[in-house]
Amino acid sequence: MQASIMPDSGPPATATPPRRPSFLRSITLELAALLIFVALFNLFAGIGAALNETGLIILGLIMAVTPALLWLLIFYRLDRAEPEPKRLVAGVYLTGLLLAAALHLPIFGVIFDTQSWLGAYWWSQLLGNILVVGMVTAAIIYGAVRVVVFDNPEFDERLDGVIYAVAAGLGVATVSNFVYVWQHGGVDLNIGSIRVVVDTLGYASSAGMLGYFIGQVRFEKTPLIYLPGGVLLAAILTGLYFFLIERTGANSFGGELWRDLLLGIFLTLVMMGAVAWLVRRANEETARVAQLSATGDSWEAKAAVDEGGAA
Amino acid sequence: MTMWIDRLIKPSPTNEAPGPREQLRNDIAVIVTVLFALFLALGIRNQVYTASRLVSIHEGGLRIAHPERWVLQSNDGAGLIAVNLGSPSTYDSRVEVTSRPLHPDETLERARFERGLKLATELSSYREMEAAQMEVLNGIPALVTTYGFVADPTRDAGVTGLPVVVEAQDILFVKGGMLYVVSLRADAVDWEANARDFAVITNSLRLRPAKSPSAATSADGFSSSAATLEGGN
Numbered sequence: 001m002q003a004s005i006m007p008d009s010g011p012p013a014t015a016t017p018p019r020r021p022s023f024l025r026s027i028t029l030e031l032a033a034l035l036i037f038v039a040l041f042n043l044f045a046g047i048g049a050a051l052n053e054t055g056l057i058i059l060g061l062i063m064a065v066t067p068a069l070l071w072l073l074i075f076y077r078l079d080r081a082e083p084e085p086k087r088l089v090a091g092v093y094l095t096g097l098l099l100a101a102a103l104h105l106p107i108f109g110v111i112f113d114t115q116s117w118l119g120a121y122w123w124s125q126l127l128g129n130i131l132v133v134g135m136v137t138a139a140i141i142y143g144a145v146r147v148v149v150f151d152n153p154e155f156d157e158r159l160d161g162v163i164y165a166v167a168a169g170l171g172v173a174t175v176s177n178f179v180y181v182w183q184h185g186g187v188d189l190n191i192g193s194i195r196v197v198v199d200t201l202g203y204a205s206s207a208g209m210l211g212y213f214i215g216q217v218r219f220e221k222t223p224l225i226y227l228p229g230g231v232l233l234a235a236i237l238t239g240l241y242f243f244l245i246e247r248t249g250a251n252s253f254g255g256e257l258w259r260d261l262l263l264g265i266f267l268t269l270v271m272m273g274a275v276a277w278l279v280r281r282a283n284e285e286t287a288r289v290a291q292l293s294a295t296g297d298s299w300e301a302k303a304a305v306d307e308g309g310a311a
Numbered sequence: 312m313t314m315w316i317d318r319l320i321k322p323s324p325t326n327e328a329p330g331p332r333e334q335l336r337n338d339i340a341v342i343v344t345v346l347f348a349l350f351l352a353l354g355i356r357n358q359v360y361t362a363s364r365l366v367s368i369h370e371g372g373l374r375i376a377h378p379e380r381w382v383l384q385s386n387d388g389a390g391l392i393a394v395n396l397g398s399p400s401t402y403d404s405r406v407e408v409t410s411r412p413l414h415p416d417e418t419l420e421r422a423r424f425e426r427g428l429k430l431a432t433e434l435s436s437y438r439e440m441e442a443a444q445m446e447v448l449n450g451i452p453a454l455v456t457t458y459g460f461v462a463d464p465t466r467d468a469g470v471t472g473l474p475v476v477v478e479a480q481d482i483l484f485v486k487g488g489m490l491y492v493v494s495l496r497a498d499a500v501d502w503e504a505n506a507r508d509f510a511v512i513t514n515s516l517r518l519r520p521a522k523s524p525s526a527a528t529s530a531d532g533f534s535s536s537a538a539t540l541e542g543g544n
Contacts, residue, residue: 116507117359124358222333
């Protein structure tokens with residue numbers, strides 16, 4: 001009994017589907033926009049010297065939100081073929097943000113007091129980043145998507161899982177950036193802009209991986225360990241990302257923060273590339289099983305599906 | 312590996328959509344996974360908190376532990392200094408252990424009195440706050456003195472920074488004819504935050520209240536406004 005939601009929701013194989021921008025092209029565009037964001041803040045870093053602490057905090061908070069908004073904007077562009085989910089994307093983003101804001105202090109500050117032990121050893125940093133930072137982030141992302149949009153009919157293709165999860169991840173990133181700016185009483189514009197972009201990339205890309213799994217469990221029966229495996233994988237990616245950034249990158253006072261940025265961009269491209277490939281292959285497999293067109297869930301418009309090439 | 316990726320891409324042989332029961336099952340599985348991971352993280356955190364390094368003084372005359380992540384700055388066989396370079400304050404939390412032979416007819420109380428005098432002349436704004444009789448190493452009498460002073464840790468580095476009020480606790484005891492002084496020091500603001508690390512040290516000394524309790528003696532007036540360098544035992 002074939003009961004797929006996904007292929008039915010797509011247009012017939014013979015029709016020309018609405019053209020959707022390439023996923024990776026959108027990511028590249030996003031990265032370019034973030035680079036421009038960093039370049040602008042570095043170009044006008046001198047403004048910071050003229051501001052008092054309140055001014056620096058306000059500017060820092062604007063800076064904390066901007067990468068997330070840029071990313072959401074790019075994803076709107078990616079999903080323009082189906083404009084309905086936009087309000088839902090914003091809803092998931094805000095839910096992720098509120099959940100992260102509510103849980104940040106109790107979990108990281110009180111229960112785990114991560115500042116007192118996370119950086120003590122390399123292994124505590126790695127495991128702490130995975131088990132605390134990664135797991136809590138993954139739980140928030142899953143919770144936000146599950147509560148706001150999972151059962152909504154607008155969630156009608158696997159890519160939506162990625163989009164909504166990234167939106168929730170950006171909510172977490174925004175809170176992380178808020179906390180960073182607030183704790184430092186405002187930030188230097190050049191250092192701060194790179195720091196918020198690097199963090200945003202980390203949260204968003206691992207959220208994208210979790211979004212793939214969420215998209216899968218939305219449309220298919222999966223083994224019991226499938227989704228927990230996805231949560232674990234996303235937590236590992238989050239933990240590894242921040243571990244690599246913290247261990248191999250520059251310190252807060254170093255002049256090599258650009259190295260962090262380049263590493264962040266590289267890791268994001270690798271993770272998002274993997275997500276794009278997985279979603280495309282999953283759609284092809286679903287189409288092969290259903291012996292239907294995969295055009296409803298493909299990244300690029302396809303006139304027809306070559307059955308032989310879908311294995 | 313290929314099979315894993317295949318299962319990742321197509322976990323089900325059909326395209327059948329999951330029902331509410333499967334979705335509930337997934338929710339529960341995620342919650343259990345997250346809680347289990349956080350439980351593991353608590354274990355790792357406790358492992359970090361209790362990780363310690365054992366150091367010998369006087370060729371095994373005294374064995375004392377300090378938090379493993381603290382840096383051993385000196386260990387000349389008769390004493391040691393271990394410092395937490397990750398302290399949030401400019402004054403790094405530390406433990407300093409010194410030892411010397413006990414003078415003829417010298418008592419623990421007298422040794423504490425002399426040390427108080429010495430600190431009062433060496434440390435800036437030295438103020439003794441409390442002293443109590445305790446025991447270390449399963450029954451050896453000890454005196455624990457709590458005091459405070461003002462340190463200027465940034466001055467040596469040539470940086471302009473505010474002086475720091477330091478809270479300290481000296482544990483004095485005699486073992487094998489040697490007088491040992493174990494001095495725990497930290498920025499007074501961070502004293503409570505350092506309690507866990509200091510516990511690693513005091514636990515290794517098996518510091519306990521004295522079996523024949525005597526009331527804690529309040530500070531009996533060692534104080535100084537000398538603007539001298541801190542340090543030295």
